[in-house]
Amino acid sequence: MLPLSDPSLRTGKRPYVNVAIIVVNAVVFLYEITLGDMATFFYTYGLIPQELTSGHTFTTLLTQGGRLDITTPFPTWATLFTSMFIHGSWMHFIGNMVYLWVFGDNIEGRIGHIPYLLFYVVAGVVAAFTQVAIAPASQVPTVGASGAIAGVLGAYLVLYPRSRVNTLFFAIFITVIQIPAALLLGVWILMQFVSGLGSLGVSSQSGGVAYWAHIGGFALGAAVFWVYRMLPRKRPPPYPFPGEWE
Numbered sequence: 001m002l003p004l005s006d007p008s009l010r011t012g013k014r015p016y017v018n019v020a021i022i023v024v025n026a027v028v029f030l031y032e033i034t035l036g037d038m039a040t041f042f043y044t045y046g047l048i049p050q051e052l053t054s055g056h057t058f059t060t061l062l063t064q065g066g067r068l069d070i071t072t073p074f075p076t077w078a079t080l081f082t083s084m085f086i087h088g089s090w091m092h093f094i095g096n097m098v099y100l101w102v103f104g105d106n107i108e109g110r111i112g113h114i115p116y117l118l119f120y121v122v123a124g125v126v127a128a129f130t131q132v133a134i135a136p137a138s139q140v141p142t143v144g145a146s147g148a149i150a151g152v153l154g155a156y157l158v159l160y161p162r163s164r165v166n167t168l169f170f171a172i173f174i175t176v177i178q179i180p181a182a183l184l185l186g187v188w189i190l191m192q193f194v195s196g197l198g199s200l201g202v203s204s205q206s207g208g209v210a211y212w213a214h215i216g217g218f219a220l221g222a223a224v225f226w227v228y229r230m231l232p233r234k235r236p237p238p239y240p241f242p243g244e245w246e
Contacts, residue, residue, distance in 0.1 A: 123151025130216025
């Protein structure tokens with residue numbers, strides 16, 4: 001299932017930050033594909049869990065072609081941020097950006113531009129630390145915006161569970177159907193959790209999808225906006241659905 005749009009939900013505000021994040025990701029990805037060896041880029045700017053947990057910085061990568069210099073030109077902790085803008089393939093990049101495009105604008109419209117940017121970055125950092133906690137000895141770079149975007153999805157589920165999302169559905173045939181956000185995102189996080197449990201028995205050096213980063217980011221987003229909904233406000237926000245006032 002791939003979300004395409006949520007036409008029943010409009011904030012009336014232009015999502016400048018959300019668009020800017022997508023543009024930065026696109027520029028970085030286009031730069032990546034011009035490189036002859038993307039592995040060097042991943043190891044240089046991606047998040048390597050063992051670097052954070054051991055305090056040791058890797059400077060050389062041994063490959064069949066020889067030694068590659070993977071020295072990160074800034075402190076290791078900074079890869080918590082640079083890794084959010086790196087993607088491993090076209091599918092990885094397109095899938096992430098579509099989810100961000102569909103769901104991110106509404107969160108930005110709800111809380112404002114700067115708070116949204118801060119929330120996005122914090123969700124990405126929490127997601128990264130969740131993955132590091134699960135595989136602290138891994139030497140495989142963790143890359144991608146998925147953890148931060150998962151935070152956006154968690155926020156959306158709490159704020160707009162009844163929003164109906166136009167979704168491209170793949171089965172015996174391909175069609176577009178409207179699915180309640182609660183169902184779509186509920187199925188999504190359930191799949192991440194099941195896959196995350198399955199990944200616990202896999203070697204930390206085998207790579208793959210960072211499911212626990214998704215889970216950590218989603219949990220952070222849901223928790224933050226559950227608290228946000230509990231806070232008293234002078235004027236309630238313009239919900240599009242009757243009976244959904246707080």
